Amino acid sequence: xxxxxxxxxxxxxxxxxxxxxxxxxxxxxxxxxxxxxxxxxxxxxxxxxxxxxxxxxxxxxxxxxxxxxxxxxxxxxxxxxxxxxxxxxxxxxxxxxxxxxxxxxxxxxxxxxxxxxxxxxxxxxxxxxxxxxxxxxxxxxxxxxxxxxxxxxxxxxxxxxxxxxxxxxxxxxxxxxxxxxxxxxxxxxxxxxxxxxxxxxxxxxxxxxxxx
Amino acid sequence: xxxxxxxxxxxxxxxxxxxxxxxxxxxxxxxxxxxxxxxxxxxxxxxxxxxxxxxxxxxxxxxxxxxxxxxxxxxxxxxxxxxxxxxxxxxxxxxxxxxxxxxxxxxxxxxxxxxxxxxxxxxxxxxxxxxxxxxxxxxxxxxxxxxxxxxxxxxxxxxxxxxxxxxxxxxxxxxxxxxxxxxxxxxxxxxxxxxxxxxxxxxxxxxxxxxxxxxxxxxxxxxxxxxxxxxxxxxxxxxxxxxxxxxxxxxxxxxxxxxxxxxxxxxxxxxxxxxxxxxxxxxxxxxxxxxxxxxxxxxxxxxxxxxxxxxxxxxxxxxxxxxxxxxxxxxxxxxxxxxxxxxxxxxxxxxxxxxxxxxxxxxxxxxxxxxxxxxxxxxxxxxxxxxxxxxxxxxxxxxxxxxxxxxxxxxxxxxxxxxxxxxxxxxxxxxxxxxxxxxxxxxxxxxxxxxxxxxxxxxxxxxxxxxxxxxxxxxxxxxxxxxxxxxxxxxxxxxxxxxx
Numbered sequence: 128x129x130x131x132x133x134x135x136x137x138x139x140x141x142x143x144x145x146x147x148x149x150x151x152x153x154x155x156x157x158x159x160x161x162x163x164x165x166x167x168x169x170x171x172x173x174x175x176x177x178x179x180x181x182x183x184x185x186x187x188x189x190x191x192x193x194x195x196x197x198x199x200x201x202x203x204x205x206x207x208x209x210x211x212x213x214x215x216x217x218x219x220x221x222x223x224x225x226x227x228x229x230x231x232x233x234x235x236x237x238x239x240x241x242x243x244x245x246x247x248x249x250x251x252x253x254x255x256x257x258x259x260x261x262x263x264x265x266x267x268x269x270x271x272x273x274x275x276x277x278x279x280x281x282x283x284x285x286x287x288x289x290x291x292x293x294x295x296x297x298x299x300x301x302x303x304x305x306x307x308x309x310x311x312x313x314x315x316x317x318x319x320x321x322x323x324x325x326x327x328x329x330x331x332x333x334x335x336x337x338x339x
Numbered sequence: 340x341x342x343x344x345x346x347x348x349x350x351x352x353x354x355x356x357x358x359x360x361x362x363x364x365x366x367x368x369x370x371x372x373x374x375x376x377x378x379x380x381x382x383x384x385x386x387x388x389x390x391x392x393x394x395x396x397x398x399x400x401x402x403x404x405x406x407x408x409x410x411x412x413x414x415x416x417x418x419x420x421x422x423x424x425x426x427x428x429x430x431x432x433x434x435x436x437x438x439x440x441x442x443x444x445x446x447x448x449x450x451x452x453x454x455x456x457x458x459x460x461x462x463x464x465x466x467x468x469x470x471x472x473x474x475x476x477x478x479x480x481x482x483x484x485x486x487x488x489x490x491x492x493x494x495x496x497x498x499x500x501x502x503x504x505x506x507x508x509x510x511x512x513x514x515x516x517x518x519x520x521x522x523x524x525x526x527x528x529x530x531x532x533x534x535x536x537x538x539x540x541x542x543x544x545x546x547x548x549x550x551x552x553x554x555x556x557x558x559x560x561x562x563x564x565x566x567x568x569x570x571x572x573x574x575x576x577x578x579x580x581x582x583x584x585x586x587x588x589x590x591x592x593x594x595x596x597x598x599x600x601x602x603x604x605x606x607x608x609x610x611x612x613x614x615x616x617x618x619x620x621x622x623x624x625x626x627x628x629x630x631x632x633x634x635x636x637x638x639x640x641x642x643x644x645x646x647x648x649x650x651x652x653x654x655x656x657x658x659x660x661x662x663x664x665x666x667x668x669x670x671x672x673x674x675x676x677x678x679x680x681x682x683x684x685x686x687x688x689x690x691x692x693x694x695x696x697x698x699x700x701x702x703x704x705x706x707x708x709x710x711x712x713x714x715x716x717x718x719x720x721x722x723x724x725x726x727x728x729x730x731x732x733x734x735x736x737x738x739x740x741x742x743x744x745x746x747x748x749x750x751x752x753x754x755x756x757x758x759x760x761x762x763x764x765x766x767x768x769x770x771x772x773x774x775x776x777x778x779x780x781x782x783x784x785x786x787x788x789x790x791x792x793x794x795x796x797x798x799x800x801x802x803x804x805x806x807x808x809x810x811x812x813x814x815x816x817x818x819x820x821x822x823x824x825x826x827x828x829x830x831x832x833x834x835x836x837x838x839x
Contacts, residue, residue: 137658143666147673183657207661207703210747228665229699231692232672272677280677334673 129154129243132175132200134192136161136184140228144179144205146334147232150272154239161185163192170199176243179235180222182206182213194220201242205230217249224248237263272318272333279314280335282307286327287336347499348446349399351492355442356395362436363391366422369432383425387433390418394439408447412456415440420463428467429477437464437481438488450493457485522619529554529623544568544634548577551627552604555620556580561609562587568594568602568631583607592620594628601631653709661702668695704745704781711746717753717778724757725774731764732789734772742780748816748836752783755809755820759787759832762805767791767830782837790829 131154135141138161145156157173160166162184170178178200180189190213193202203224204217214225223242226235237260238248244263248256275283278300285296293311297304315321318329330336367384374380394415402408419440423431431437437460445453461482468478532550548566556562563581567574583589587607594602604624606612612620675688715723718738725734744752756774763772769791776785806822813820818836 137662140662140666143669147669150673207657207706209703210707227700227703228662229668229696232669
């Protein structure tokens, strides 16, 4: 499991990226910060092999923050400022990868794996980078999450927003309470959890559901 | 004494001449009545007649000559004295005629000369009276008449002189007022045109500069001028008219308001300008200077507002729209993965994802554009580059540029097109090079066509004409470059980037 730290002041993007990476079987987001100085402090408490860092953040430039991280983490810059000048700055600061925020999840996931494996993508041409990333596999959902049925996903989404009573779930989904219990048992098994609260947390982590 | 004869002097001169003829007639008649046709009477008649005829025929200008009036009046006084001596001295019937010389002296020489002539005449009459043993009382009427006539004519002369002086002063003032009026009319005309331009929304610096310069040059035939505004990068000539005469008189006048100088007006005139001329020019350019200062202020305000708005938009797009779209893209990726069992749905989601990726890239490009200060257009850059080509065939630039290429692309695109045009201009032996095409920010197509020698595409002259460098630049900015050439027909280089 690759531990990932996200430093981005745009909460919606950071949450989306966090859920997307958590939905993958081999990456786990250990923290989200919204400034350069917070990144270094958070890494002291929550070590992460890879950090995904934005450039423009309050309280300091993300690239400057990377230059002070040393070997604490391997940084990938993901920014709206994806031009050659910033790429060169990032490379000089020690970043291993450099992407626009429009990067597809599959590409970013492969980049996280490659960087965690000790590769540096930032000096490569686009073609060289794509060739290298191909060797780090396609992104796919966590096996447990991938095996969930649509009805089980619906139940997880309701659990995530606080609807946890069996009768209430049955009323919302127009099914019997016995059927609800059967679906919950299957969910617990697929996600390797033991209760409804853990199932809701895992659903949020995997990006299947959003908290209320 | 006045330097030149005034109209009133001619009229008075004629009046005195007529008066002398009347006095001569009276003298002749009275003399004939008193003494009949005695020889002395006839001789006096002859001398008096000669005097009157002489003064009648005398040109006015003779009186104005040096010692002219003194000489004429002295001779006249002696002739009249002879006449009076022959006809009874102080009681002579020609007494009235003897007023002539003092009167002429007063008219042309002033009261002092008149009095001197009168005293001379009086003294001579007194001598004659004493020589004839006549009572001195006889000369009293003569002396009184001399005095009265001289003073009367002197006063009249002074009055006429004052009137003449006032008339001359009024004429000068009228002329000066007319000139001022003309100047004001021209200034008013210039302001009126300025006002009309403003009302019609045509208040641009070039039109105002040209109107102003033409207004000024109309006043000074043969002159030339140049009106320039001070800019951030030096002086900018707004209007230039005429060819300056190398031997002309050069004047440099600032375009200034009370607190700032916005430019300069340089005039070259064939004749020196008087202080009045310079004041008139200053009166014309002052309101124009104020207009230019206001325009510059307005431009600064608008420029500042636009810059602030660009920053605000860039921040909003960077901080809100871009990341939100990127987040949407990640959510679509996750959803597509969740729908792996439904390939059709996953494929639709992938299309949607691609569109979101393109949107994110567009937002990113727009943020970069907004944060860059807008520079010259591609057309302006190419025009500037090609005008520096020396000799050779003409280079025609016919580009339809709706919006300039993105800042990250425009420099390399300019280099590619300029290099292709330079090759055609210097090496193709063409009669004309045409640069044409259409540009609209992210996409564009530009052709550089010549009718020169061309080359064999199978043996592309890569090493000599920078074709490798052009291709590298094209690749760098995501453009394609194509060479079509035929020996003896010409070459067409086509650069294309982006797609609609």
